[in-house]
Amino acid sequence: MSTDTETQEGAQSEDWFASAKKIYPMATHGLFRRIKWTLLFITLGIYYFLPFIRYDRGPNAPDQAVLIDMEAKRAYFFFIEIWPQEVYYLTGLLIIAAVALFLMNAVAGRIWCGYLCPQTVWTDLFLWVERKVEGDRRERIALDKDPWTFGKVRKRATKHFFWLMIAWWTGGAWVLYFNDAPTLVWQLLTFQAPMVAYIWIAILTTTTYLLAGFMREQVCIYMCPWPRIQAALTDEKALNVTYRWDRGEPRGSLKQNKKLAAEGLPAGDCIDCYQCFQVCPTGVDIRKGMQLDCIQCGLCIDACDNIMTKIGKPTGLIAYDTDENIERRIEGKEPVYEIVRVRTVIYAAIIALVGAIMLFTLLNRDFSDISVLHDRNPVFVEQSDGTVRNGYTVRLANKRRHDRSFMLHVEGMPPNTLVEAVGVEATFAGRPIVSVGPDTTREVRVLVTSPPWVKMPHSTPVTFRITESVMGEVVTANDTFKAPGTP
Amino acid sequence: MSDTHNKEVDQISGVETTGHEWDGLKELNNPLPKWWLYLFYVTIVWAVIYWVLYPSWPLISSYTSGVLGANQRLEAIQAYDDGVAGRSEFADKIVAASLDDIAADQELLQFALANGQAAFGDNCAPCHGSGGTGAEGYPNLQDDTWLWGGTLDDIHTTLLYGIRSGNDDARIGEMPAFGRDELLSREEVSQVSNFVASRAGLETDDGVDLAAGQTLYVDNCAACHGENLEGIQELGAPSLNSANYLYGKSLEAIKAQVNNPRNGVMPAWVDRLDPATIKSLTVYVHSFGGGQ
Numbered sequence: 001m002s003t004d005t006e007t008q009e010g011a012q013s014e015d016w017f018a019s020a021k022k023i024y025p026m027a028t029h030g031l032f033r034r035i036k037w038t039l040l041f042i043t044l045g046i047y048y049f050l051p052f053i054r055y056d057r058g059p060n061a062p063d064q065a066v067l068i069d070m071e072a073k074r075a076y077f078f079f080i081e082i083w084p085q086e087v088y089y090l091t092g093l094l095i096i097a098a099v100a101l102f103l104m105n106a107v108a109g110r111i112w113c114g115y116l117c118p119q120t121v122w123t124d125l126f127l128w129v130e131r132k133v134e135g136d137r138r139e140r141i142a143l144d145k146d147p148w149t150f151g152k153v154r155k156r157a158t159k160h161f162f163w164l165m166i167a168w169w170t171g172g173a174w175v176l177y178f179n180d181a182p183t184l185v186w187q188l189l190t191f192q193a194p195m196v197a198y199i200w201i202a203i204l205t206t207t208t209y210l211l212a213g214f215m216r217e218q219v220c221i222y223m224c225p226w227p228r229i230q231a232a233l234t235d236e237k238a239l240n241v242t243y244r245w246d247r248g249e250p251r252g253s254l255k256q257n258k259k260l261a262a263e264g265l266p267a268g269d270c271i272d273c274y275q276c277f278q279v280c281p282t283g284v285d286i287r288k289g290m291q292l293d294c295i296q297c298g299l300c301i302d303a304c305d306n307i308m309t310k311i312g313k314p315t316g317l318i319a320y321d322t323d324e325n326i327e328r329r330i331e332g333k334e335p336v337y338e339i340v341r342v343r344t345v346i347y348a349a350i351i352a353l354v355g356a357i358m359l360f361t362l363l364n365r366d367f368s369d370i371s372v373l374h375d376r377n378p379v380f381v382e383q384s385d386g387t388v389r390n391g392y393t394v395r396l397a398n399k400r401r402h403d404r405s406f407m408l409h410v411e412g413m414p415p416n417t418l419v420e421a422v423g424v425e426a427t428f429a430g431r432p433i434v435s436v437g438p439d440t441t442r443e444v445r446v447l448v449t450s451p452p453w454v455k456m457p458h459s460t461p462v463t464f465r466i467t468e469s470v471m472g473e474v475v476t477a478n479d480t481f482k483a484p485g486t487p
Numbered sequence: 488m489s490d491t492h493n494k495e496v497d498q499i500s501g502v503e504t505t506g507h508e509w510d511g512l513k514e515l516n517n518p519l520p521k522w523w524l525y526l527f528y529v530t531i532v533w534a535v536i537y538w539v540l541y542p543s544w545p546l547i548s549s550y551t552s553g554v555l556g557a558n559q560r561l562e563a564i565q566a567y568d569d570g571v572a573g574r575s576e577f578a579d580k581i582v583a584a585s586l587d588d589i590a591a592d593q594e595l596l597q598f599a600l601a602n603g604q605a606a607f608g609d610n611c612a613p614c615h616g617s618g619g620t621g622a623e624g625y626p627n628l629q630d631d632t633w634l635w636g637g638t639l640d641d642i643h644t645t646l647l648y649g650i651r652s653g654n655d656d657a658r659i660g661e662m663p664a665f666g667r668d669e670l671l672s673r674e675e676v677s678q679v680s681n682f683v684a685s686r687a688g689l690e691t692d693d694g695v696d697l698a699a700g701q702t703l704y705v706d707n708c709a710a711c712h713g714e715n716l717e718g719i720q721e722l723g724a725p726s727l728n729s730a731n732y733l734y735g736k737s738l739e740a741i742k743a744q745v746n747n748p749r750n751g752v753m754p755a756w757v758d759r760l761d762p763a764t765i766k767s768l769t770v771y772v773h774s775f776g777g778g779q
Contacts, residue, residue: 377618381629381776384729389629389776422774423596442593445600447776 020218022144023283025127026137026275030302039115040124048169051176057081058401060438068178074439080362081439083399085369092358096351101226103347105233107339108320109240113226114297119219122170122212123281126163133159137278163213164205171204217282220295227292237338241296242321243276243287246330251287254311269313276300276318286318368406369397369441372464372477380482388456388483389449394421396444396466398436405435405469408446412462413481416451433469448481456483574602578763586639589770596770603771606764610756611772619775623735624751629775632731634723637779643769649755650723657755660723665707666746679703680742683727686716689738 055065055078062069067076075082082089104112113120134140134155146152175197176184187193188201211219220227234240248270252260260267270287277285279300282293286300298320305315325335375391382388398404409431410419421432422445436442446464450456460481467474495504497515507514518524537543541553552558577598581589589595608617614625621627626634635645635658648656665671671679681691682700691697705714711724718726725733734740734749756765772778 375618377616378620378629381620381627382730383631383777384726384731385631386730391629391776420776422776423590423593425591443597445774445776449776 021283023217023280024137024140024278025281025283025299026278026303027131028275028279028299028303028306030305032298033302036115036124036297036299040121043116043118043121044125048173051173051181055079061401062180064180066177067180070178081399083397086365089358089362092354095354096358099347099350099354102233103344103351105230106235106238106343106347108296109234109238110226110230110294110296113220113295117295119211119224120281120295120297122166122208123216125166126212126216127281129162129166130159133162160213163209167205167208167212168201170208171201174204175200217293220282221293235343236324237322237341239320239322239337239339240290241286241294241298241301241318242323242326243270243289243318244316244321244326244329245287245289246326248287248317269308269317271307271311273307275303275307279303290323366473366475367399368404368436368466368468368473368475369399370464370466370475370477371395372479374479374482380484382484383449385452387450387452388481389447390481392446392448392464392479394444394446394464395441396434396436397441399439401438403435403438405433406466407469408432408434409465409467410446410448410462411465412460413448414451414454414456418447418449418451420447420449421445422447434466450481450483456481458483458485458487577602578761581763581766586643586766586769589766590639590773599767599770600774602764603767603769603774606760606768607771610760611768614753619772624733624749626733626751627731627777628772629777630731631777631779632726632729633720633777633779634725634733636720637773637777639769639773639778642772642778643766645753646765646768646772647755647757650753651750652752652755654755654757658723660711661750662711662724662744662748664747671703671707671745675699675703676742676745679708680738680745683708683716683741684738687727687732687736687741689736689741691738 050066051064053065054063055076056063057076062076064076065078067074069075073084101112104110130140134143143152143155172185172188179197184193184197188197215223245268247268249268250260250266251257251268251270251272254271257267257269257271276287277283277300279302280286281297281299282295284291284293286294301318301320304318308315308317321335322337325337328335371394373393373395375393378391380388380390394408396406398406405426407428408419408421410417419430419432421434424432424434424444426433426435432444432446434442434444448462460483461478462481463476463478465474465476495506495513496502497504497513500515502515502517504513505516538551539553540555541557542550543553544551577595580595581599581602584592584595589599607615607619611619615621615628616625619628621629626632631637633641635641635650644656645658648654648658650658651661663670665679666673666676677692678696678700680700681695682697682704685691685697685700704712704716711719711722712727713719713724716727718724718729730736732740733751734744756768760768
């Protein structure tokens with residue numbers, strides 16, 4: 001390969017590819033930093049310790065407040081118990097979650113990303129570890145350039161050890177939601193836990209370690225679809241982290257701007273100290289305006305406010321504000337903040353509606369259930385005495401935590417119709433009494449025989465009605481009774 | 488790899504060419520990405536390791552079996568054995584329990600019905616139909632007409648030893664071939680068939696002496712089929728009043744049966760299925776609803 005080819009190729013690849021610049025976010029303090037710490041404590045506290053909260057459900061039931069029991073096919077959340085066929089509650093939760101994200105966006109852009117997103121929260125935690133071990137921005141930049149001395153190895157090893165511990169704990173907490181937590185912790189420690197638990201811990205440890213330790217802002221910029229979607233969800237009235245260039249420009253060093261101001265020339269409040277850029281977890285210079293990479297975390301606001309306080313200028317050079325307000329201030333009008341507007345009201349209404357529907361269905365759900373399946377082969381049986389028999393597979397569900405029995409009645413058939421349930425002896429007035437164990441289902445074969453001397457039509461709609469013997473709870477299912485003949 | 492003398496670089500793209508040329512078109516040499524190549528090498532290494540560990544290369548009459556000794560056939564047999572072992576807990580209970588106990592116990596009943604359904608599809612459906620509805624010559628197990636009785640015990644016995652199966656305990660009932668063996672004349676066969684048809688509510692031939700047919704019936708048929716055509720279950724003689732005839736309910740079918748009867752065979756399952764499965768089948772067939 002000739003040299004000029006190499007230079008040509010080299011030049012091209014530099015044009016085409018840029019390797020990601022490593023960013024070294026600096027520590028800051030202030031209102032938004034405090035909010036972020038608080039939310040981090042609350043969310044991680046919930047995540048790590050929720051499985052250990054006990055909730056008594058009586059005997060023969062798990063006493064874990066939040067549990068997804070795959071084996072028994074049940075999900076528990078405090079006083080709520082969800083069966084697999086009620087998984088639509090999850091749909092409701094997802095709808096609420098989605099609309100809540102829309103609402104956040106309409107109010108203040110990507111605040112989800114800045115404050116509550118797991119990626120942000122764990123990255124924040126990992127950064128905190130990094131700062132504790134390696135020091136702040138300046139020390140970390142220096143450390144990266146240092147040769148590999150014993151001290152550097154020790155720092156790096158310490159950092160990765162703590163990262164891995166946090167990541168491992170994160171994966172570990174995840175599996176506790178799927179099994180009785182104290183039992184599982186003991187099993188994990190004594191290597192008796194099921195293999196699937198270890199696999200999940202391994203997967204989530206790896207992902208936490210990689211995403212929060214190494215990829216960080218790359219996830220927000222390149223992997224996550226949310227930045228693309230939010231462009232369609234935010235508008236000119238949404239509060240975004242905004243550099244108020246009307247006040248800040250023209251920027252210049254403190255000295256220069258003071259000099260300009262003394263001469264009566266225009267001078268902005270921005271002293272070009274780059275603090276806002278240095279604290280930014282995604283490496284954004286917010287003074288360039290709204291960008292895809294900005295996650296609305298407000299750390300630059302804290303950093304800038306600290307500087308403004310030091311130089312005796314009013315705070316709020318960078319603030320949660322709207323583009324509209326900058327225009328208004330230039331025109332000399334008062335800024336407006338419209339949190340309540342059509343868009344936010346509609347989102348809030350949708351959340352309220354879905355929440356209300358979910359609450360209503362939850363409070364009014366039946367604690368028993370019936371499903372009926374008509375025999376397909378044969379559809380009906382003609383008996384020697386001229387009667388017609390239909391077979392059905394009926395499944396009864398008892399969602400209470402104690403034995404219950406149900407009286408089965410088939411409506412829509414002529415009088416003296418015979419209803420039998422295979423394996424069920426007990427009857428009341430000719431109606432089978434089917435007992436079902438606690439929190440389980442029972443399948444019985446039900447035979448319905450038309451009375452003698454009654455010519456049944458080709459198809460008769462019938463209703464299977466079960467009545468719970470104590471509470472009188474009634475559940476029905478519809479089916480048909482078939483007989484010879486043409487429709 | 489190639490000689491470095493005549494490297495030609497394409498002016499437009501700055502990429503060297505392979506030296507191949509077709510009608511003035513030159514092929515550029517853009518090598519594959521490194522990661523792609525290395526991944527390819529990894530797959531080659533993977534394949535070689537696989538050959539060593541697992542069965543891979545076919546030989547003339549065998550194959551290289553690999554050092555891990557993996558064998559899918561053995562795995563399948565093992566899986567089958569595991570399945571049998573997994574069922575054994577219930578199967579043992581089923582063998583130990585009486586038929587009535589199985590029908591009364593919720594857990595055992597569920598297992599027996601599921602097990603019976605599977606076994607029925609494998610062993611019984613070819614004759615009796617997948618729903619147990621039978622066909623001409625093959626009894627319907629869904630209705631309430633039973634040649635040999637429809638109690639749990641009756642069904643169990645039939646399943647174990649079969650009907651005319653050659654088993655020592657098999658139930659045997661033979662209808663004589665009245666026409667073929669010339670026990671009755673052609674005219675007498677017609678008379679008795681018409682008599683039965685008339686009692687069973689079928690159309691009869693014109694000008695047939697039904698009274699003679701009745702006399703013939705009492706002399707020749709009543710011993711098995713009963714005075715009132717009600718059939719005798721102990722002999723496997725069907726009721727002739729029933730709505731359901733095994734070999735078809737028509738005058739022609741009755742004549743054919745009197746003339747040269749068909750005597751169907753049900754195999755004995757005692758040596759072919761394990762006791763738990765036979766019991767499960769009994770409960771399953773009884774649960775069709777026709778059981779007595």
